[in-house]
Amino acid sequence: MAVTRSVLTLSLLMSAGALLHAQTLGGGGGPAGDATQVEKCDAPKGTIAVVEPQDAVIQSLFSVGLKSPTGMIRIIIQQSNCFQIVERGTGMQNMMQERALAEGGQMQGGQNVGKGQMVAADFILTPSVVFSNNNAGGVGGALAGLGGKLGMLGALAGGVKFKEAQTSMLMADTRSGIQVAAAEGSAQKTDFSIGGALFGSGGAAALGGYGNTSEGKIIAASFLDNWNNIVRTIRNNPSLVQAKAGIASQHNAAASVKAGAGAAGDVYMPKIANVKAWKNPAEGGAAVATLQKSDEVIFEGEEANGFMKVATANGSGWVKAVLMRKQ
Numbered sequence: 001m002a003v004t005r006s007v008l009t010l011s012l013l014m015s016a017g018a019l020l021h022a023q024t025l026g027g028g029g030g031p032a033g034d035a036t037q038v039e040k041c042d043a044p045k046g047t048i049a050v051v052e053p054q055d056a057v058i059q060s061l062f063s064v065g066l067k068s069p070t071g072m073i074r075i076i077i078q079q080s081n082c083f084q085i086v087e088r089g090t091g092m093q094n095m096m097q098e099r100a101l102a103e104g105g106q107m108q109g110g111q112n113v114g115k116g117q118m119v120a121a122d123f124i125l126t127p128s129v130v131f132s133n134n135n136a137g138g139v140g141g142a143l144a145g146l147g148g149k150l151g152m153l154g155a156l157a158g159g160v161k162f163k164e165a166q167t168s169m170l171m172a173d174t175r176s177g178i179q180v181a182a183a184e185g186s187a188q189k190t191d192f193s194i195g196g197a198l199f200g201s202g203g204a205a206a207l208g209g210y211g212n213t214s215e216g217k218i219i220a221a222s223f224l225d226n227w228n229n230i231v232r233t234i235r236n237n238p239s240l241v242q243a244k245a246g247i248a249s250q251h252n253a254a255a256s257v258k259a260g261a262g263a264a265g266d267v268y269m270p271k272i273a274n275v276k277a278w279k280n281p282a283e284g285g286a287a288v289a290t291l292q293k294s295d296e297v298i299f300e301g302e303e304a305n306g307f308m309k310v311a312t313a314n315g316s317g318w319v320k321a322v323l324m325r326k327q
Helices: 003-024 055-063 070-078 091-103 136-146 152-159 194-199 214-234 248-254
Strands: 047-050 124-135 161-172 179-187 265-271 277-278 289-291 298-303 307-312 315-320 324-326
Touching: 055 124, 055 265, 070 124, 070 214, 091 298, 124 214, 136 307, 161 214, 214 307, 289 307, 289 315
Parallel strands: 047 124
Antiparallel strands: 124 161, 161 179, 265 298, 265 324, 277 289, 277 315, 298 307, 307 315
């Protein structure tokens, strides 16, 4: 009888161990969330900001002991070399604090902190995550029923609070609001190498458990799979400006509708006296009018070569946009 019980226990251990291996190390017929390497780009395509997930997503992550995934996602993006990341998270408050100190005259001379220095985000990335709760049956329950004979493996499998993570990422152009990429990712297992692969030795603990907890590794694997799908979508997309010598953002900005130019019908006034309104959008040639600081003109909605077309008392002419202010 004792021999029979020992054989039965050994059989259960072997079956449970094989099932755990299939779940955690990629066996069986799980989804494609098997990525352990980051897809790369030859050069950045611009700048990107990662949006904090909605409150419901954050609360769900908190329920399994995880914090916001944005820090982990930013590491993945940085390693892909597809975009330069701009700070729009909690660090933004400190950046604005430094600028407020400079504006208030509290900083030493020559610190060079102030307006007009921050880079715009060319793209906005919005992440989301959902996960399926474990049922009572599953491999975790089976291992727990063996009285802890599997040691650490049983504790690990039984401790995972959900069985599958599915993530999504939406990427939109900041200036137009057009969605340029969308992808999903999924993972049903814990890839135990993902912490070292993404975060390096000792760097995972500071990222809210995504590199050193079972739940965190599952979600990290799903977001990695997710981002790799985004990269495959945009990497060779000709509609995204290709970076050359780190000036992708300037190209994106130049190719977009000019910000702050106003609309046809807006009233403008010169910033200085004796501003020339030229017949053509260039300096020199025939002048339609010479504007004083008190003269009002109407913007006609056209721009070219840094000049804007305005209606003056003497007819339509072109003035340098940098010399005009909206009334």
